[in-house]
Amino acid sequence: MIWFFDSWIGGLTVLHEFRKILPEYDYIYFGDNARCPYGSLDDATIRQYTEEGVEFLFNQGATIVILACNTATAHAIRYLQQVRFPDRKILGVTIPGAERIIEGWYSKVGVLATESTVRNRAYKDRVHIIDSTIQIQEIAAPELVPLIESGVFEGEIIAEVLQTHLAKFDTDIEAILLGCTHYPYVRSTIEQIRPDLDIIDPGYESAKKFASYLERHPDIEAKIGKGGNLKEIWSKKI
Numbered sequence: 001m002i003w004f005f006d007s008w009i010g011g012l013t014v015l016h017e018f019r020k021i022l023p024e025y026d027y028i029y030f031g032d033n034a035r036c037p038y039g040s041l042d043d044a045t046i047r048q049y050t051e052e053g054v055e056f057l058f059n060q061g062a063t064i065v066i067l068a069c070n071t072a073t074a075h076a077i078r079y080l081q082q083v084r085f086p087d088r089k090i091l092g093v094t095i096p097g098a099e100r101i102i103e104g105w106y107s108k109v110g111v112l113a114t115e116s117t118v119r120n121r122a123y124k125d126r127v128h129i130i131d132s133t134i135q136i137q138e139i140a141a142p143e144l145v146p147l148i149e150s151g152v153f154e155g156e157i158i159a160e161v162l163q164t165h166l167a168k169f170d171t172d173i174e175a176i177l178l179g180c181t182h183y184p185y186v187r188s189t190i191e192q193i194r195p196d197l198d199i200i201d202p203g204y205e206s207a208k209k210f211a212s213y214l215e216r217h218p219d220i221e222a223k224i225g226k227g228g229n230l231k232e233i234w235s236k237k238i
């Protein structure tokens with residue numbers, strides 16, 4: 001089983017990428033829809049909610065947990081990996097996303113994300129550990145998650161919100177990174193507004209990296225249930 005965690009439906013976009021590349025495995029998805037959105041909460045609360053979610057999954061028998069949420073990854077992954085669950089496997093989405101920026105040889109990239117991910121400089125700091133010459137512009141789009149959660153993926157309001165935030169990036173950025181796992185739902189509108197940009201989806205990058213991780217770790221691969229099944233768990237009944 002590969003276990004996924006997100007504040008609600010955003011992580012389903014990551015799960016979708018995993019199932020495309022690795023369809024043979026069994027997956028369990030947990031969405032904390034009772035407490036979404038995380039993106040506008042303070043740092044300590046995001047860390048606490050993420051810790052509780054991951055603990056819940058380990059109590060259910062999880063062996064590998066994917067934090068399919070940039071906000072949760074940005075605020076909690078180091079603490080969870082190094083302090084709270086040092087002997088467990090927890091992976092996030094921000095490192096594969098940042099690595100894609102570096103591997104793409106870009107000189108200026110825009111990151112659209114939640115307020116808290118921007119405040120945390122999740123992508124800027126990570127990229128600059130390797131290459132401080134790459135310019136990273138991080139912009140928050142706080143209206144998007146509530147709109148997407150209410151089922152609005154396209155149309156006038158989404159276009160207006162995206163126009164407003166995309167206009168804040170320098171015109172010469174070469175790529176835009178979808179720094180929230182909810183944003184692939186509005187990807188087509190982003191492509192319409194800025195057709196000149198490469199789009200980086202950390203969910204897709206994470207799935208690719210995970211596939212290669214499993215190839216290098218056959219012992220771990222052997223323990224993951226196969227059958228292509230998916231089970232969803234929600235913290236609030238839907």
Ligand code: DGL
Pocket residue numbers: 006007008010011036037038039040068069070071072114117145179180181182
């Ligand atoms: N899907 C989460 C992310 O990737 C954010 C959603 C929320 O604000 O709860 O950042």
